[in-house]
Amino acid sequence: MDSEIRLVVDGTPHSLSVDTRTTLLDALRERLQVTSPKKGCDHGQCGTCTVLLEGRRHLTCLALAVAHDGAEIVTAAGLGEGEGEEQGELHPMQRSFLEHDGYQCGYCTPGQVCSAVGMLEEARQGHPSHVTGDLTADVDLDDAEIRERMSGNLCRCGAYPGILAAVRQAAGR
Numbered sequence: 820m821d822s823e824i825r826l827v828v829d830g831t832p833h834s835l836s837v838d839t840r841t842t843l844l845d846a847l848r849e850r851l852q853v854t855s856p857k858k859g860c861d862h863g864q865c866g867t868c869t870v871l872l873e874g875r876r877h878l879t880c881l882a883l884a885v886a887h888d889g890a891e892i893v894t895a896a897g898l899g900e901g902e903g904e905e906q907g908e909l910h911p912m913q914r915s916f917l918e919h920d921g922y923q924c925g926y927c928t929p930g931q932v933c934s935a936v937g938m939l940e941e942a943r944q945g946h947p948s949h950v951t952g953d954l955t956a957d958v959d960l961d962d963a964e965i966r967e968r969m970s971g972n973l974c975r976c977g978a979y980p981g982i983l984a985a986v987r988q989a990a991g992r
């Protein structure tokens with residue numbers, strides 16, 4: 820069974836008809852040719868398909884497209900300033916990844932960057948993680964917190980030291 824949905828992706832509105840079993844990841848990649856979110860495990864295990872969905876990080880391989888009719892999605896490709904061909908200014912998180920070599924092959928990088936941006940906002944809002952000690956204080960994004968909060972994003976190249984340094988810098992530490 821097909822269903823008509825609308826998605827706003829990196830500021831561009833789209834209308835499309837999808838089979839109700841289509842994941843958001845497949846709708847983005849296969850139907851809209853938005854290839855910034857990558858397919859790794861397709862089972863919610865690697866984080867490489869992460870986007871910002873209504874401002875929060877989300878695994879698109881575990882989401883059904885029909886469940887997000889009308890949603891606003893930002894991929895790593897849409898994080899910077901400007902739109903379309905005008906887009907030239909990198910997001911501070913992207914710059915930080917560049918400065919700290921937070922990647923090797925780059926396959927996991929769009930998901931890492933989106934996850935890191937979402938994670939900083941979660942911490943700013945005071946959401947605790949598994950390693951947060953004092954639940955009454957502001958979140959202190961030390962290395963243990965960053966590692967824990969980014970643990971859903973795997974990197975087969977093992978670029979973790981650079982990723983940690985990049986997120987640390989973007990977190991203002």
Ligand code: FES
Pocket residue numbers: 857858859860861862863864865866867868869878879880881
């Ligand atoms: Fe979505 Fe791996 S492809 S978590």
Ligand code: FES
Pocket residue numbers: 921922923924925926927928973974975976977978
């Ligand atoms: Fe290659 Fe992370 S940079 S998988």
